[in-house]
Amino acid sequence: MEVECIPFKETGYFSQLICDYLEQKKELAPYYNRFPLPGNFSDQIKEKSANYPKAHRKVLVGSLNEQYKNVEVSGATKKNILALEKENSFTVVTGHQLNLFTGPLYFLYKIVSTINLAKKLNAQFPDHQFVPVYWMATEDHDFDEINYFNLHGKKVLWNKNVSGGVGRLSTDGLDEVFGIFASELGNLGYTDKLKELFQKAYLENQTLAQATRYLANALFGDEGLVIVDGDDKNLKRLLVPYVQKDIFQHTPYEKVTKTIKNLEKISADYTIQVNPREINYFYLKDDLRERIVLKKGKYHVLNTQLDFTPEEILKELEEYPERFSPNVVTRPLYQEVILPNLCYIGGGGELAYWLEFKSYFDELGVTFPMLMLRNSALLIKEKQSDKTEKMGLTVAHLFMKQHSLINKKIRDISNIDVDFSPQKKVLEEQFKQMYELANKTDKSFLGAVKAQEVKQKKGLDKLEKRLLRAQKRKLKDHVTRLTELQNELFPNQSLQERQLNFSEIYLEMGEELIPMLLNTLDPFSQNFTIIKNK
Known part of the structure; x- marks a missing residue:
């Protein structure tokens, strides 16, 4: 195995905004908290310690234990969940959609980056414990973005008419996808292991959230990965005060809109990733996930007959917090409210929209996490x-x-x-x-x-x-x-990691794939990694 690195900016695949962020251009300093260098984590720990309510730990661990109730949990993951009750424990987080069979290869790189960062911090701060977390985007409703993966240049597709949050979707119909997948695999390499993994994840679990948890746990459970599903009533209850400020005071809308204008003044090359709405929450129930909008003095749920007066929506929020689903602007806030988190690890597009959010985090009194660009890699056969x-x-x-x-x-x-x-x-x-x-x-x-x-x-x-x-x-x-x-x-x-599914590499490397990535990828590298199989 040979490893080479080239700077991200020399690949031609990363935006000007992200390249400038990696170079820590002074103009961008107001838009993030601390740059993710090893020496900066000490101050981030102190700030989060002072700003994360102790009571949230008990709620978090209670919800995690409930979410893992019917899952075979590794000793390392059990230890990490228990550790989260202690005040000297913190998380580092990545998030991803519930793509079928992990979707693009970079799903692995995100989680490997997160696990390796936790390992490095555990070595750097032995008096603390750092837990790698994968946040499942169970409340997303963009089914067309997640219902396929590529194998040998062909699209393996799950055809299904759906609505609502994808995490709640039934896995009915995935037996047909498995048949197509198994046929395409044939008998090359480690096919039996891949077939078994797909079968146990998607044919033996009832919902897409359960299937994705099983899959991520099977791949990374031994590394102590903790998987969080935000579609949880007890966790949502911690978000209630912030939902109120969004619905009634439009705090994120005002702050993010101003930030976008300021970023555009810095450079015309900075592409804005997301635009806030006056209300940044959906109404989530059964197979429904629709935007909440203010219409003629009432809070209306689009494409439904549902209307709430201010008093009624406040009561609904207090009684059913699980029905209020954050959008792309407020989902990061939700994550940072419920987790003792220090750092978010994401791709270039994700970090670009996180850079829009710091001002509203400051306004709401929530510590803004450090932002780390995940590892990217190109795997080259001999x-x-x-x-x-x-x-x-x-x-x-x-x-x-x-x-x-x-x-x-x-x-x-x-x-x-x-x-x-x-x-x-x-x-x-x-x-x-x-x-x-x-x-x-x-x-x-x-x-x-x-x-x-x-x-x-x-x-x-x-x-x-x-x-x-x-x-x-x-x-x-x-x-x-x-x-x-x-x-x-x-x-x-396009980049290999955005097109290939991990199964294509697994067919050749088998169970050596993930250990190889864990041993090769350095989250602090700030370079694109090229791995040659020699």
């Missing part, structure tokens, strides 16, 4: 690594856009110089003299000189492109092999 070397490429080259990579390769192997940069420089020098002449004689000719320069440069560009196309035809075999290799490693010209 044959793929050999091909890369034979083509005279580095792995970093393969991150280039495909047309740029092809052009680079053609120039490298061609016996004709297909780069007209020297000619363009000569042309610029010639026109420099013409500009000087026009300035001395008749300045009205400057426009004509400029037009002629542009025309001739365009002519050179066209000739260069035509020559490249001719060379591509001549060197078609090289181009074909190059594009095939890049398409294998970057399916759909």
Whole structure:
């Protein structure tokens, strides 16, 4: 096994906002609490200790014990759940949707990053205990985002008409998906283990939340991972005061709207991830999850006949807190209210929207967590690594856009110089003299000189492109092999981790996969990791 690293910003797959955050640009300092460096966790511990109610620990552990009631729990996870009652214990958290059979490969990287961070903090602060937590997004209702995974370039899809929070969905119908999955696996590699894992998770559990808990527990339970389902009445009760401030005072809406405007002033390249609403909660009941909106003095649940007066919705909140489901703006707040959490580990898109939230956390008096970019990795098989070397490429080259990579390769192997940069420089020098002449004689000719320069440069560009196309035809075999290799490693010209399911790698590595990731990925790295199987 060989490991290489390249900076995230050099991959071309991470936004300007995240690259600037990783470089700790001073303009972004107001939008996060502390940068996730080992030396900054001591102050984060002190702040969270002073700001996390002791009573919340008892509620949290009670809910976790109830959620794990019918689950085979590892000794490490039991120990971590019990530890959460003690004031010297803290969590580090990642969250993810309930994607079918984990969905994209980066599901594993998120959890591995979280487990490894907890291990490093346990070593750094032996008088404390740090618990890795996976927060299941059970209340999401975007079924089309989670009802499939990719295997061998094919989509394994769960067709079902659904509504409401996905965690409550029945697993009925997944036996058909299992049949498709098993057929596609065939008898390659570690197929029996994968089939057994899918079968036990999805065919022996009644809801998607239960199935996902089983799966994550089977993969990471030995590492002490604690899995939290926020769709819980007792946990929701801790959120009630904050729901009131959202519904009646619109605190998140006001603060986040202002933050977005300020971020846009810093850079036009900063893409805003989420926009707040005046009310950032859904009404959740049975197979219903619809937005709550203020309409003609009443609180109306969209696409229903449900209306509440201010007094009625307050009573509903007090009696049935589980019916109020946070959206993407308030879900992070919910997490930080109920957990003694220090750090959230997420992808670039997630951290981008977390950076919008600090001001409203401050306003509500809730400690804002440290934000850590999860590990990203590219797994390269031995044959793929050999091909890369034979083509005279580095792995970093393969991150280039495909047309740029092809052009680079053609120039490298061609016996004709297909780069007209020297000619363009000569042309610029010639026109420099013409500009000087026009300035001395008749300045009205400057426009004509400029037009002629542009025309001739365009002519050179066209000739260069035509020559490249001719060379591509001549060197078609090289181009074909190059594009095939890049398409294998970057399916759909996207990062491997966003396309492949873990089962595809598991077919080759089996139970060595997760230990390998745990031993290789460093949450403090701040680099994209390339793992070559040698």
